[in-house]
Amino acid sequence: MVTGWFVGDGDDFRLLGTRCSACGSVFFPREDTHCRNPGCRGGDLEEVPLSRRGRVWSYTDSRYRPPSPYVTDPELPWEPYALIAVELESERIVVLGQAVPGVTVADLTVGMEVEVVPGVLDEDAETTWTTWRWRPTGVA
Amino acid sequence: MTAEVAVLGAGMHPWGKWGRGFVEYGVKAARAALADAGVDWRDVGSIVGADTVRGGYPGYVAGATFAKALGWQGARVASVYAACASGAQAINTARAQILAGLADVVLVVGADAAPKGFFRPAGGDRPDDPDWLRFRVLGATNPTYFGLYARRRMAVHGDTPEDFAQVKVKNAAMGALNPNARYRKRVTAEEVAASAVVADPLRLLDICATSDGGAALVLSSMEFARRHGAAEPVRIRAVSTVTPRYPNTVLDLPDIATDSAVGAEPAGEPFRASIARAAYEEAGIGPEDLSLAEVYDLSTALELEWYEDLGLCGEGEAAKLLREGVTAPGGRIPVNPSGGLASFGEAVPAQAIAQVCEVTWQLRGQAGDRQIPDARVAVTANQGLFGHGSAVVAVR
Numbered sequence: 444m445v446t447g448w449f450v451g452d453g454d455d456f457r458l459l460g461t462r463c464s465a466c467g468s469v470f471f472p473r474e475d476t477h478c479r480n481p482g483c484r485g486g487d488l489e490e491v492p493l494s495r496r497g498r499v500w501s502y503t504d505s506r507y508r509p510p511s512p513y514v515t516d517p518e519l520p521w522e523p524y525a526l527i528a529v530e531l532e533s534e535r536i537v538v539l540g541q542a543v544p545g546v547t548v549a550d551l552t553v554g555m556e557v558e559v560v561p562g563v564l565d566e567d568a569e570t571t572w573t574t575w576r577w578r579p580t581g582v583a
Numbered sequence: 584m585t586a587e588v589a590v591l592g593a594g595m596h597p598w599g600k601w602g603r604g605f606v607e608y609g610v611k612a613a614r615a616a617l618a619d620a621g622v623d624w625r626d627v628g629s630i631v632g633a634d635t636v637r638g639g640y641p642g643y644v645a646g647a648t649f650a651k652a653l654g655w656q657g658a659r660v661a662s663v664y665a666a667c668a669s670g671a672q673a674i675n676t677a678r679a680q681i682l683a684g685l686a687d688v689v690l691v692v693g694a695d696a697a698p699k700g701f702f703r704p705a706g707g708d709r710p711d712d713p714d715w716l717r718f719r720v721l722g723a724t725n726p727t728y729f730g731l732y733a734r735r736r737m738a739v740h741g742d743t744p745e746d747f748a749q750v751k752v753k754n755a756a757m758g759a760l761n762p763n764a765r766y767r768k769r770v771t772a773e774e775v776a777a778s779a780v781v782a783d784p785l786r787l788l789d790i791c792a793t794s795d796g797g798a799a800l801v802l803s804s805m806e807f808a809r810r811h812g813a814a815e816p817v818r819i820r821a822v823s824t825v826t827p828r829y830p831n832t833v834l835d836l837p838d839i840a841t842d843s844a845v846g847a848e849p850a851g852e853p854f855r856a857s858i859a860r861a862a863y864e865e866a867g868i869g870p871e872d873l874s875l876a877e878v879y880d881l882s883t884a885l886e887l888e889w890y891e892d893l894g895l896c897g898e899g900e901a902a903k904l905l906r907e908g909v910t911a912p913g914g915r916i917p918v919n920p921s922g923g924l925a926s927f928g929e930a931v932p933a934q935a936i937a938q939v940c941e942v943t944w945q946l947r948g949q950a951g952d953r954q955i956p957d958a959r960v961a962v963t964a965n966q967g968l969f970g971h972g973s974a975v976v977a978v979r
């Protein structure tokens with residue numbers, strides 16, 4: 444979807460952020476120009492994979508079709524999806540993402556462990572737009 | 584503490600879906616504010632417009648657009664954009680000009696003709712815009728963020744959907760008494776519970792609509808007010824326009840992630856609380872001094888959040904405050920006596936100005952059936968997308 448936000452397949456799939464070599468701040472989506480910590484003298488920003496697993500900070504869903512630029516087929520009935528905000532412990536950051544298809548708000552609780560997996564946001568004849576998804580751990 | 588400016592006039596165009604242009608709403612509100620102030624437009628030294636981006640190019644130059652519609656008269660002009668905080672920044676710009684001696688009397692105008700349904704980013708492929716990204720990558724509308732905050736409150740503080748519904752019941756009862764409100768009908772908890780889920784756990788009646796509307800203020804120096812025969816006008820004592828502090832650790836519209844707290848310790852005070860604190864410090868007052876508050880109830884659950892951020896109660900105690908009737912009319916600190924966004928809907932550049940119109944009428948004792956008795960001190964609170972704080976303290 445957006446260049447350099449994630450990498451890998453299957454169990455090797457990771458979100459990619461950047462980390463300031465001076466203060467250790469992690470940025471997602473990646474910050475490639477300068478460290479945004481006002482107390483930091485600024486260091487090189489290095490690409491880092493984020494933790495695979497985290498805990499649910501909160502969650503919700505989208506019962507109505509979102510407007511463009513979200514891409515959906517208006518010919519098809521709207522299928523709500525869940526959105527999960529996930530707290531990554533070692534990065535001390537909360538990252539929002541869609542849940543894997545089939546996981547609804549009824550399956551989720553705050554504090555539950557989830558892991559990041561690859562997903563498909565949209566596809567047409569020429570292109571498949573890939574993305575990241577959150578999936579409760581222990582769910583196939 | 585800074586010097587004060589006088590609120591000489593307040594005016595609105597009623598909120599609704601009128602299907603006309605934002606200029607018309609703004610001019611109607613401006614003329615009402617000028618008439619209320621008893622000031623001729625030609626005697627206004629400066630006009631500040633809060634921008635709308637939905638009117639296309641002319642919307643980006645709101646100050647001059649309203650000035651032209653009212654009749655060019657050579658005033659100083661400014662236009663400001665700060666999303667939902669645009670109105671507060673327009674008020675702040677006017678105040679700064681008055682306190683700096685650049686103008687004696689300033690007209691502040693905000694108006695919008697909102698689209699139907701969800702707000703959405705401007706068109707085109709714009710991956711450098713976080714607002715575009717959250718829609719494109721996640722389909723995360725504004726209500727989904729409100730849903731995240733509401734669910735978090737339920738998990739951490741034990742709030743219930745019934746608590747959220749009671750905010751709507753309270754605000755709709757006040758909106759029913761307000762001739763400028765879009766929705767003028769009482770709502771029951773059963774009606775909230777029967778409305779469709781938009782973003783779990785929030786339902787249609789938990790979330791504010793989009794609306795057309797306009798609001799305007801005539802502000803002046805205290806010296807001009809005295810000369811003008813307004814010996815004891817409502818005064819603006821503080822305007823807070825602060826940004827968050829790094830790291831901002833609460834997921835905020837329109838971001839996909841928070842700042843990381845690895846490289847710097849969080850301040851311990853969330854962004855919204857810092858907006859209110861800056862206003863209190865500038866005004867030299869505290870939450871215990873308030874007679875009423877107007878807060879941005881984009882969702883019912885978000886209004887509860889503001890109780891805590893304004894210091895009306897401790898963290899996690901907002902639902903208790905609501906249940907005890909403290910924030911209802913007759914309570915110690917009524918919140919959203921105008922009916923709030925629950926009754927008005929969002930007309931983005933106008934709303935923060937409309938909040939100050941309401942507190943002006945309340946502090947003057949001119950709020951009719953919804954009057955809070957003996958109102959002396961009021962705060963408005965709001966937050967603009969992309970890190971714009973917005974709060975105003977007004978006193979009588």
